[in-house]
Amino acid sequence: MxxxxxxxxxxxxxxxxxxxxxxxxxxxxxxxxxxxxxxxxxxxxxxxxxxxxxxxxxxxxxxxxxxxxxxxxxxxxxxxxxxxxxxxxxxxxxxxxxxxxxxxxxxxxxxxxxxxxxxxxxxxxxxxxxxxxxxxxxxxxxxxxxxxxxxxxxxxxxxxxxxxxxxxxxxxxxxxxxxxxxxxxxxxxxxxxxxxxxxxxxxANGPLAVGASKAIVRDSWLWEVDRLNQHQRAHVEPVFRSEDATEGARAFAEKRAPVWKGR
Incomplete structure (x- = not known):
């Protein structure tokens, strides 16, 4: 629907x-x-x-x-x-x-x-x-x-x-x-x-970053202590490589609201 x-x-x-x-x-x-x-x-x-x-x-x-x-x-x-x-x-x-x-x-x-x-x-x-x-x-x-x-x-x-x-x-x-x-x-x-x-x-926030943050907060208690960074990296790296990450930094530098694309 x-x-x-x-x-x-x-x-x-x-x-x-x-x-x-x-x-x-x-x-x-x-x-x-x-x-x-x-x-x-x-x-x-x-x-x-x-x-x-x-x-x-x-x-x-x-x-x-x-x-x-x-x-x-x-x-x-x-x-x-x-x-x-x-x-x-x-x-x-x-x-x-x-x-x-x-x-x-x-x-x-x-x-x-x-x-x-x-x-x-x-x-x-x-x-x-x-x-x-x-x-x-x-x-x-x-x-x-x-x-x-x-x-x-x-x-x-x-x-x-x-x-x-x-x-x-x-x-x-x-x-x-x-x-x-x-x-x-x-x-x-x-x-x-x-x-x-x-x-x-x-x-108002970046949708990819919000999704990754939710996943980490909700799931991290299940992760083995010695593999915390590895598990988190799987969520974080795609966000840092995204167009939204670049847009967020550019918008901050230009003192304007970001325009999120979700990619």
Whole structure:
């Protein structure tokens, strides 16, 4: 599906897409169910990520939810029917096991619970309204946070705090999440507004450099210590050889804004 600037369209009706100034806004549109995740929505989000990856015009994505909620996790009614809200490649919500090279910002209003929290953690940055809540309450329903929460939280928090969130299932508010470094911004207005401002700061930068930087930050914890430079070089060298690198240096010398080509 191709999107023109400013155009908004439905993908499988429950996911809305909008292209705004090079930023792909993806909105889960199930407000009556607090945007609980279904298989159809997961596959639609994964397809939107393919759109982001393949379009030279799109530089960044914002993932949010309609109606004052981000995502309340797995749709339990669907689960009782035997449905799992996963995409074959992207996992839960379409992005928990794969994301595009370009950055994704989660704009969180209201609850981001269970798989909703895992969905936000799968994004690269999180902006939240002050009334947002985060947690993995699966144990309260006899389930396990299998969408990445139990893996990601011990890497982001001290072990004791990650264990408390996992074993009690109790949520934390946006202010506490900010204190712990789990989110980037807290706002008293709609999270989407702050996310758009952050997205434009990213879009202003060289797209190749942004993609390489995301890849290094996200993947470097997997690299062997004695091969760190080798792994990083594979991402860095193509950027330094690119037209954008030359343009960035020239624009700085000429005291003007760079014109990125993504090559």
């Amino acid at each position: 191709s999107l023109s600037t400013g155009e908004e369209s439905r993908m499988r009706e429950e996911v809305l897409l909008a292209d705004r100034d090079g930023v792909l806004e993806v909105t889960i549109n199930r407000p009556e169910q607090r945007n609980a995740m279904t298989k159809a929505v997961a596959e639609a989000i994964a397809a939107a990520m393919d759109q982001l990856e393949s379009s030279d015009h799109l530089r960044c994505a914002i993932l949010t939810g309609a109606g004052g909620s981000f995502c309340a996790g797995m749709d339990l009614k669907g689960f009782l029917r035997g449905e799992l809200p996963v995409d074959a490649r992207g996992g839960f919500g379409g992005i928990c096991t794969w994301t595009p090279r370009k950055p994704i910002i989660a704009a969180v209003d209201g609850p981001a619970l269970a798989g909703g929290f895992e969905l936000a953690l799968a994004c690269d940055l999180i902006v939240a309204n002050q009334n947002a809540r985060f947690g993995i309450p699966e144990v309260k329903r006899g389930l396990v946070a299998a969408g990445g929460g139990l893996v990601q939280l011990p890497r982001l928090l001290p072990r004791a705090l990650a264990m408390e969130l996992a074993l009690t299932g109790d949520p934390i508010g946006a202010e506490r999440a900010l204190e712990l470094g789990l989110i980037n911004r807290m706002t008293d207005g709609p999270a989407i507004d702050a996310a758009r401002e952050l997205a434009q700061r990213i879009v």
